[in-house]
Amino acid sequence: ERLPMIEAVDRIPGPFSIPLLGTTWQLKWRIEELVVQLRGWAIYYTDRGYGLIRIWLGTRPLVIAFRPEYAKEILESNTLISKGPEYGILAPWLGTGLLTSTHEKWRRRRKMITPAFHFNVLKQFLPVFNKQCKRLIGILSEQELEKDLDVGPFIKRCALDIICETAMGCSVNAQIDTSHPYVLSTSRLTQIVFLHQRMPWMWIDLIWKITGYDREYKENLKILHHFTLNVIRNRRSEYRENSEELTKREKKAFLDLLLEMEKDEHFTDEDIREEVDTFMFEGHDTTAASLGWTLWCISHYPDVQQKITEEIDTVFGNNKNRDVTSDDLVQLRYLEKVVKESLRLYPSVPNLTRYAEEDIILKDTKIPAGVTLLISPLIIHRNPEFYPDPETFNPDNFNEESISSRPSYTFIPFSAGPRNCIGQKFAVLEEKTLLAWFFRHFTVSSHIPFLSNLVKPEVISAPLLGFPMRVTQRQ
Numbered sequence: 001e002r003l004p005m006i007e008a009v010d011r012i013p014g015p016f017s018i019p020l021l022g023t024t025w026q027l028k029w030r031i032e033e034l035v036v037q038l039r040g041w042a043i044y045y046t047d048r049g050y051g052l053i054r055i056w057l058g059t060r061p062l063v064i065a066f067r068p069e070y071a072k073e074i075l076e077s078n079t080l081i082s083k084g085p086e087y088g089i090l091a092p093w094l095g096t097g098l099l100t101s102t103h104e105k106w107r108r109r110r111k112m113i114t115p116a117f118h119f120n121v122l123k124q125f126l127p128v129f130n131k132q133c134k135r136l137i138g139i140l141s142e143q144e145l146e147k148d149l150d151v152g153p154f155i156k157r158c159a160l161d162i163i164c165e166t167a168m169g170c171s172v173n174a175q176i177d178t179s180h181p182y183v184l185s186t187s188r189l190t191q192i193v194f195l196h197q198r199m200p201w202m203w204i205d206l207i208w209k210i211t212g213y214d215r216e217y218k219e220n221l222k223i224l225h226h227f228t229l230n231v232i233r234n235r236r237s238e239y240r241e242n243s244e245e246l247t248k249r250e251k252k253a254f255l256d257l258l259l260e261m262e263k264d265e266h267f268t269d270e271d272i273r274e275e276v277d278t279f280m281f282e283g284h285d286t287t288a289a290s291l292g293w294t295l296w297c298i299s300h301y302p303d304v305q306q307k308i309t310e311e312i313d314t315v316f317g318n319n320k321n322r323d324v325t326s327d328d329l330v331q332l333r334y335l336e337k338v339v340k341e342s343l344r345l346y347p348s349v350p351n352l353t354r355y356a357e358e359d360i361i362l363k364d365t366k367i368p369a370g371v372t373l374l375i376s377p378l379i380i381h382r383n384p385e386f387y388p389d390p391e392t393f394n395p396d397n398f399n400e401e402s403i404s405s406r407p408s409y410t411f412i413p414f415s416a417g418p419r420n421c422i423g424q425k426f427a428v429l430e431e432k433t434l435l436a437w438f439f440r441h442f443t444v445s446s447h448i449p450f451l452s453n454l455v456k457p458e459v460i461s462a463p464l465l466g467f468p469m470r471v472t473q474r475q
């Protein structure tokens with residue numbers, strides 16, 4: 001019964017494919033070249049009037065939507081809410097938490113968890129943001145600043161500390177203890193997940209096992225789950241003993257909010273663990289990548305940096321060490337455009353997928369059940385039809401007039417529709433806070449050509465060269 005599906009898929013245009021290997025043999029091996037190749041196809045097929053192309057990953061059909069109007073139709077759909085099979089590798093780690101669950105379970109959880117991301121809740125996290133960003137500034141100041149510094153790992157550990165404390169209410173102090181087992185396992189797991197997604201032969205159980213990845217994956221998962229479950233159990237027993245006191249507590253982590261929701265719905269430790277692990281997974285690498293790219297962009301655009309520091313100095317005067325407040329963040333409007341523009345050029349999640357569980361019609365194309373639909377923010381965001389000079393970093397792209405001149409779904413770093421990113425406000429607050437600390441203390445510059453730092457579209461958009469730059473203390 002695969003035959004009608006194969007026929008329907010092959011009615012969609014796409015590069016030459018052969019049985020079994022599909023298009024895989026044509027795909028560029030180096031991941032950063034793959035982006036260039038996909039963009040090439042996007043231009044070739046859109047010039048010929050197509051909005052969709054198909055490729056075969058081995059025997060798995062993938063239909064790529066290059067244009068915003070297709071992205072809109074897919075992402076707004078209330079039925080296309082399941083993720084593609086490449087999320088399968090995340091199942092042992094994240095269970096069926098918010099990112100990976102579907103249907104009724106996802107709907108119920110999404111409704112329950114949404115209030116935990118309300119602005120008033122997020123505001124409570126500012127002290128955590130401030131504490132960790134201040135620590136980052138201290139650590140950066142101690143580095144040898146006479147030569148280029150890769151700021152990536154520093155930012156990543158700061159983001160990890162922030163998400164750990166806001167999600168679980170406890171600290172792993174990754175910024176100080178860089179070899180904490182939880183920190184090492186988290187980063188190794190992300191690498192292994194990507195490796196699995198990228199190499200179709202790893203989908204064969206036997207190969208996955210004999211190469212040793214299966215064992216390594218499980219070992220790291222054990223460390224990670226052990227840690228999260230311990231935190232949850234301790235917290236839960238605190239609640240049992242002293243629930244009133246804790247309900248009144250001002251500084252609450254997401255975990256506390258989940259424990260409070262228990263009154264309405266019984267959660268097992270595992271139910272809570274999958275949500276906490278999901279926040280941990282989704283909530284730090286994404287933000288760290290975005291911040292790294294933002295600094296990369298700024299280090300190449302001194303005029304933008306000038307405007308940022310002027311705005312920051314207007315808000316903070318020369319008070320370098322005062323905590324950032326939510327009022328400050330509202331005033332940092334130019335900085336917000338900078339963050340958005342860097343998410344345009346370098347969306348942390350380069351590709352999104354949905355799985356067609358039944359036959360559907362997209363515009364006038366039949367998509368048979370079994371197809372994975374892929375939307376690439378990375379490619380949509382660099383379409384010259386919507387962004388005249390797409391590879392130039394230009395925060396003015398986010399002036400009101402520019403925004404209103406573009407069709408919808410031309411800027412989707414947080415996805416859109418019912419399954420959009422629940423943490424987007426959290427992410428922007430965190431990023432602005434960190435940048436407000438950073439640019440009160442430092443400036444950045446670079447002698448490496450801007451566009452030579454190609455994007456590696458891994459689970460997140462990783463930089464080919466890291467984020468090396470010259471960091472200078474401000475006088």
Ligand code: HEM
Pocket residue numbers: 083098099100110278279282283284286287290347348349352353413414415418419420421422423424426427
């Ligand atoms: C710059 C930072 C971030 C970016 C670019 C980003 C991007 C995204 C994107 C594109 C999706 C949709 C994924 C898909 O459809 O497969 C998503 C979902 C999600 N994000 Fe984020 N994210 C960021 C930060 C965060 C943070 C800080 C949190 C939590 C504190 C978070 C939690 C989630 C969750 C739970 C989902 C799943 C939502 C659902 O399916 O209902 N994200 N994010």
